[in-house]
Amino acid sequence: MNHLDPHNRTWLNFVNGVWLPSDECIDVHNPATGKKIASVAVAGGNHVDMAVAAARDCVTSGALTKCRPVLRAEMLARIAREIRNRAEEGAYLGCIESGKPIEAARREFEEAARYFDYYGGMADKIEGSAIPLGQRYLDYTIREPYGISAQIVPWNFAPSICARSLAPALAAGNAVIVKSPELAPLAIIVLFEAIERAGVPKGAVNLLCGLGRTAGAALVAHKDVDQIVFTGSVATGVAIMKAASERSVPCVMELGGKSAGIVFPDANLERVVESVKAGTFFNAGQICSALSRLLVHTSVYEAVIGKVAEMAGSLEVGDGLAGADLGPVISEDQLEKIEGFCQRAKSAGARLITGGQRVSGKDGWFMEPTVFADVDPNMEIAQEEVFGPVLCIMKFEDEDQAYQLANGTRFGLVAGVFTQKLDIALSAPPRLSAGQVFVNEWFAGGIETPFGGNKMSGHGREKGQEAIYSYVRTKNVGILLAP
The missing domain is CATH 3.40.309.10 (Aldehyde Dehydrogenase; Chain A, domain 2)
Structure with missing residues (x-):
């Protein structure tokens, strides 16, 4: 197997369809050897602002919502195919940056592709309902995407957990900004290269390879973010929810367990x-x-x-x-x-x-x-x-x-x-x-099975059909018909 040496390329952020460098970098190490294997461009506050602006432009243009839902389904199917095309390289990088067995890293990329297959099948099935109110009334519900979903991904299963949230968010019509984990960002970059090759609207997906205390904090505190999705420690999750509470931003939280x-x-x-x-x-x-x-x-x-x-x-x-x-x-x-x-x-x-x-x-x-x-x-x-x-x-x-x-x-x-x-x-x-x-x-x-926690393990559900409703909000429309 002839792998690309991660030392021989520059690892960048992906914003508005463009790969962007930075003045600073973070080093990535192989935990099996302790040796440095790559340097990744660090996203700063300016990158966060650019990503949010690009995502907002995508939302405002209706690139994901004014089209027929079947076109979102086809987009997710293309993403799944491209992920499988890059799975061997992605698995290799996932193995050397996180230490997991190579077969487990391969399964993780296949799982990431499966998320896009699964939620692609739901993109044209996000339905509202009619509510009977009696004669002369028409009442119904609409499922609308939140807008901009900011998603902070952990290092332990980075490509899979990224896809777990990204796929249903896109299926529902949200634009997404992902903050990758600083300890293991390489495999997610390959995932985003696959997404780019699949062809997505500009600003629909954005990747920030920054530090949690800077890029992550700036992202969750940004005034134009509509939703936050986080998987990680209780302490960080609580800090994020406190920041989100300042603007009453809804959160999906998975905070660990015992x-x-x-x-x-x-x-x-x-x-x-x-x-x-x-x-x-x-x-x-x-x-x-x-x-x-x-x-x-x-x-x-x-x-x-x-x-x-x-x-x-x-x-x-x-x-x-x-x-x-x-x-x-x-x-x-x-x-x-x-x-x-x-x-x-x-x-x-x-x-x-x-x-x-x-x-x-x-x-x-x-x-x-x-x-x-x-x-x-x-x-x-x-x-x-x-x-x-x-x-x-x-x-x-x-x-x-x-x-x-x-x-x-x-x-x-x-x-x-x-x-x-x-x-x-x-x-x-x-x-x-x-x-x-x-x-x-x-x-x-x-x-296919819902996943999430009670108590300090968090709230909201990922995976399964239930997860799609974490990425939409329900609007009710009540009409008094003319006599």
């Missing part, structure tokens, strides 16, 4: 282990919806610990390009943060089963797959999002205690249940405070 899977006595333990492998250790645990707490009935507690420890010990830790099971975490700062959580957990009395520290003898930022048992539910590691390959195992005696433990954090993104009893599988979801509940398989679902 998700628990409940293992009942009759659970298929092999499925539990497979779910831990995928839910806890995929992408080095850097997943908002990660399975970070495992609540296990006392009757199978030690058996589950043994099986999970055996699986964790079998994982190969290494470079994603080489196909390792567990790649590096995104940065030295993140690695130190994860190690700090583990050290404090040991000091607090949690039983370390395996891992607990960085991998020695490797360049880059690698963390051992880590399992703690006998974790007290009030410990920091049981309450706060670690965002690394770390699992906390706790025991419970009965259903009431299991649900109490599962709901016992400030988060409410995902929950899981492992059981072969239909009555438990059906009665558990209403008792769990989470935006989605998985039964017998972590990450069951897909693009």
Whole structure:
């Protein structure tokens, strides 16, 4: 495979159909080696103003809304095809900038293309309704796009999460400005190159490769932005919502989690282990919806610990390009943060089963797959999002205690249940405070299934048909007909 060396090109911002340089750059590093792989132009306040002006011109012209909706559907279908044409290069860049296994990076580009396929199919199906008010009245609703949607994308699944919000926003007729993550901006640039090749109206899509504290802050505070979409930390999300509240700007927020899977006595333990492998250790645990707490009935507690420890010990830790099971975490700062959580957990009395520290003898930022048992539910590691390959195992005696433990954090993104009893599988979801509940398989679902959180995990829903309504507002029209 003959890849483009990221050192051999200039990585720019995309505004109003033009690739723009900047006087400043940020460096991008390969977390598997710690070495610099590229420099990306930093968007400043002037780029933000230009992007917002271009998006407003697109909205005002009606380039996305005055056309027949089927033309938006065809545009999204072209984007999906172009993404697939660039998927191999994009996956390579996604792998070396984020550390994830190359096959996972390939699947991420295919998922990004699927978002445009899926929402392209909805572009001509955003319908209103007629409301009966009696004789001489005509009343109906119209679904209108917000206008300018500002979207701030995280680094852990940048192309996929970007497409997750961008595709339905475009399908609904919004112009979009994306702020890419400074730690992993390269794959998103390839995504936007694919979008450019597909042919979109000027100003309909814009990409700012800036810093969160400058470009991101300027974007969310801009007086002409009509909607904000954010995936990331609670602290940043809260700051964004405070800024948005000054102008009553609607937000879609996905702010992370501390998700628990409940293992009942009759659970298929092999499925539990497979779910831990995928839910806890995929992408080095850097997943908002990660399975970070495992609540296990006392009757199978030690058996589950043994099986999970055996699986964790079998994982190969290494470079994603080489196909390792567990790649590096995104940065030295993140690695130190994860190690700090583990050290404090040991000091607090949690039983370390395996891992607990960085991998020695490797360049880059690698963390051992880590399992703690006998974790007290009030410990920091049981309450706060670690965002690394770390699992906390706790025991419970009965259903009431299991649900109490599962709901016992400030988060409410995902929950899981492992059981072969239909009555438990059906009665558990209403008792769990989470935006989605998985039964017998972590990450069951897909693009078609709504995703979002309760409590401090955020609000609004992405994915599925429901997400399209995050990008439109309803207008009611009431008419008194002439006698």
